[in-house]
Amino acid sequence: MTGGPLEGVRVLEVAMYGFVPSAGGVLADWGADVVKIEHAVHGDPQRGLRQTGRMRVEGDPNPNFEHANRGKRSVGLDISAPEGREVLYELARRSDVFLTSFLPGHRRRFGIDVDDVRAVNPKIIYARGSALGPRGPEAERGGYDMTAFWARAGTAASITPPDIEGLINPPGPAYGDTISGTNLAGGIAAALVRLGRTGEPSVVDVSLLGSGVWSMGHGITLSAHLGESMEASETGAHGSPANPLVGLYRTSDGRYLSLVMLQPAKFWADVCRHVDRPDLVDDPRFATGELIAANTGQAVEILREVIATRTLAEWAERFATLSGPWAPVQDSLQVVDDGQVRANEYMVRAGEMRLAASPVQFDVRSAAAGPAPGFAAQTEEVLLEAGLTWERIIELKTSGAVT
Template structure:
């Protein structure tokens, strides 16, 4: 039994951030009913072009990633008949999950007080761009604006003298991280309600999640009163540690060494690159000397590592004591044996998708496909006790798809 089986999530949300929280909760076993506009659906369904990558036809990973395992209900909550259906679902749900802005929530009568009037025990969870308080609480935003730019990631990874900024590595980068945070908050609120009977309002913002992701550097900056500055491209990662940085292999790939105690691992690295004499080199006899002679050590390592391919180093470094990793792109990760062994990428209908990173009892989640638009409308309505005459009347009124 998955940990959230028997929990119903009513999701009134669009795009990537808040729906990705619903996807995590569905992975964990919750019944997630995705409410989509009766005619237009979630605008994310129309997203086909992402940078240079374009999806033709279905399934569409731009939709599947944040919506796998849910049921879709096409519902116009602006119509009185549609609002009646939503109200009945609220009464039968454990969590109301929304990304709608405050003005829209007030207009549609789905704000906290409206929902709590129908179900005092429901957990009200909302994802926002900039947080629930302050002068900009009513404003919207996306992961590019609130998570990436405003929360300091963009400036912190953009090297000096670059015109503009380095962009996020892919679509929904901040959305997915923030959605996982929101799913965790919802789960904690369910636990609190189980213990105390009290229902919480859960808030997660893209801005807050972006700051949390940058928390270590932000803390240093606030303490030292100076911003973090990205290294110049091509430079070694650490000015005082040759075992913390990137090295190019013979086939133009890169591997990353991250050994924060270089004196502990220096001799082992020397043996693995077939330069055992360097372990006794007086230039690298202590941690202090390694730090002082980092530039020379980096030169030696660059020359040695450039002599073999990444595949050869992967085989040789299998017994290396210190942490290291190949630098992989979003296609290469699908061939990574360790990723496959842990089932971090799994089938979801016709696609393979990344599972959420939490596993229970050393078991990967089961991923279902995302629903087609409004595919479970009649199913959900019949669960509410509506007969076909009532369902047809709702369709004729334009309240349901």
């Protein structure tokens, strides 16, 4: 992204899979020069992820890799070899941020822990993403968004109806990874501000577990205060036991509308007119907010019956002037063609692909995303910029230290 707020910031990423690389992808969207270090032979294992549920990707580009690695440059480097590690240190000397997903034991083994990197660049921001946080008895353990973010942090149990066996899975690949990666990118941006103001570099930590707790923060706070767990309603239950204007309604073509009007008395008359039931406006059963709450079951049945008479498209046209909040329930393919998504550039072109834009806009524009790099595609370019000669690069290639 030319002219982005992080233009001129250099990020050295030593990370794999979805979580931490998605933080690097956001930083690249914001204008940073992100150099991704990949295994000299195998690259990031995410490149080989082709099957996601029932969806399979053949050939390149691969959306499973592009999403988190937009706009970066790739260097193939064997950091287990002394020569490769020296190259990494040379790149760290000229970087502002060191970004890693490696577990503590691997960081120590490869010589890329905080003290190792700060020894060659005392002012570098050291940012690390973990599964379960940097402290405690499980700090050395790894994990994925399914385990640490989704299952352990409370979301899965909170949304799974009591009549469903097991747990509802995350709605899509890298769901918790992407949320957590955006948190990490924001933390790095704050650390850059601190560095600029005070000259003090930070160690930035974000974990999947911590991000999951934050995402469920309202519900977990309620549980801590009341001493009871948050439980989902049974399958098919209306969204609120005391508000007919909070819940899902099925249309004649099998689609759904989501109504979320937290002040039912304020919106009741408007909804009745929009569904061609003005007689309900003065119905004594629904004359006040208290009566609407008390007679929610009857109101829900009436609205279910009337909304089932028209298609989603017909209701969308009618509800264009509805004063209360509502939305069509859309699947992932329908989101791609949503007019409001297009108008706000929430999908952007990156090479051959359309990618979801990272969520922060500057000056009312989405950041322009670049395509993800080919494996080790910028190795020579980056090493030459770091001051290595062609002769030295050839030596490193011959030894296998670089791709």
